[in-house]
Amino acid sequence: MNQRPSVLLVDDARDMLELLRRNMTAMGLTPFAANNVVDAIEVLGNSQVDLVITDLNMPGIGGLQLVKYLSQHHPGLPVLVITGYPDLNNAVEVMKLGALEYLVKPFTQEELRKAVENVLGARIVEAEAEDDVPEVFHGIIGRAPAMRELYRTIERTRNNRATVLITGESGTGKEMVARAIHYNSTWSAAPFIAVNCGAIPDQLLESELFGHVKGAFTGAITNRAGFFQAADGGTLFLDEIGNASPAVQAKLLRAIQDKRITMLGATKPQQVEVRLISASNNDLLAMVRQGTFREDLYYRLNVIHMQLPALRERTTDIPLLVDHFNKRFSKELGKAPLRFPPRIMDTITGYIWPGNVRELENMVHRLVIMKDRTVEMEDLPAHMKMQAPQPASTGALTTLAEVERQHIRRVLEATGGNKTKAAEVLGIDRKTLREKLKGEEGP
Ligand SMILES: Nc1ncnc2c1ncn2[C@@H]1O[C@H](COP(=O)(O)OP(=O)(O)OP(=O)(O)O)[C@@H](O)[C@H]1O
Ligand SMILES: [Mg+2]
Secondary structure, eight states: OOOOOEEEEEOSOHHHHHHHHHHHHHTTOEEEEESSHHHHHHHHHHSOOSEEEEESOOSSSOHHHHHHHHHHHSTTOOEEEEESSOOHHHHHHHHHTTOOEEEESSOOHHHHHHHHHHHHHHHHHHHHHOOOOOSEETTEEOOSHHHHHHHHHHHHTTTOOOOEEEEOSTTSSHHHHHHHHHHTSTTTTSOEEEEETTTSOHHHHHHHHHOBOTTSSTTOOSOBOOHHHHTTTSEEEEETGGGOOHHHHHHHHHHHHHSEEOOBTOSSOEEOOOEEEEEESSOHHHHHHHTSSOHHHHHHHOSEEEEOOOGGGOGGGHHHHHHHHHHHHHHHTTOOOOBOOHHHHHHHHHSOOTTHHHHHHHHHHHHHHHOSSBOOGGGSOHHHHHTOOOOOSSOOOOOHHHHHHHHHHHHHHHTTTOHHHHHHHHTSOHHHHHHHHHHHHOO
16 A cells, blocks of 8 residues: 655644644645644654644744754754744744745645645655555455545554544444554554543552552552553553543553553553554544643644544445445355345435444344345334435425425334324424324325
């Protein structure tokens, strides 16, 4: 798989960093993000970076010092400087130090794109020409553009330990992606340890994560390693990170910053080398804005961000997934795969899948168990048929009343003529439904 250029973004302003991240992804680059220079230098130390975009004015060490550092330690690495305070002296100085472009805030997306193209142009064009991305990647099914982008980003994590944050609705495959990152990496032979941060009580999480020594607390009768030690050399997957309490967030931050952990009750810290992958189906950035998730930890965990698309955003992959699960489950059950006629497949593709791939997987599993040959309309769950798109019969525009009539008919059909259920689905009371049906049954 061809690699796309990667770009390290450095800015202390949260919104600017996210804006840059979005723009870089849209341009086909893989963004790494850091909200301060110290973290940025760490990323540079362990990842291959093709371009750096940095802010100048930041608390602590400023962008100018980063540019200086880059010219000494990474000569030839293209640097694009962004600043909110245009200052000719600064501009001259950063250019002398080797920055190739200087962009003043506020800038348009177009100006940003031009500036990036100026320093990287040829390489972007190269990356766009490739199209050899597979449609199955470590068991992940999907060839929609968002999925290909995902595989490229996973490829980018192969040889470094940059932290990864995976976000996406429930059932979109976050855990699957976390495993793919691990098994695609240089450290695939080392352990992959998954921890559900929401499932462990607060008092226990610290000893679970970092381990404890004998006598650390009542009941600690032996030394016991924590998840960090168990994952040493490999990957620690922190699932549902949004549920980590403030105390645990603070401990995690310290562990990441120091790269050392201290077992509960121990006096000496120990060194561990782990890649941290976190996942969340809440909007962590919104939690940062609300003050319920630490911003410093957010950026520490989120050097690389992978946002998984909802299934309804990649409908072209739905038949692929149906086929995959159909084959898998029928093989497990020793049956021939089911047939999904086009009309059925259309209905399945038109559904909004609030539970995403997991919901689809469960439905196909159920069908393979219940059916023997061909899937029929009546085999699909009622709520799915209600959402089926209208067949564009005549293509003519209809009145609202007509749309309502058709919709009521479909809901009734789906509920097997049960008016109480239909009224409930439609969000109206039985009496109103009866009124509406009177017109329907009229001459
Ligand atoms: N792209 C995919 N290809 C094949 N199977 C998938 C894909 N995405 C998800 N699945 C399957 O769907 C199920 C849910 O995936 P997973 O557990 O990774 O989702 P999740 O995002 O972690 O969900 P949650 O937020 O509820 O924990 C699993 O059985 C997984 O194998
Ligand atoms: Mg999960």
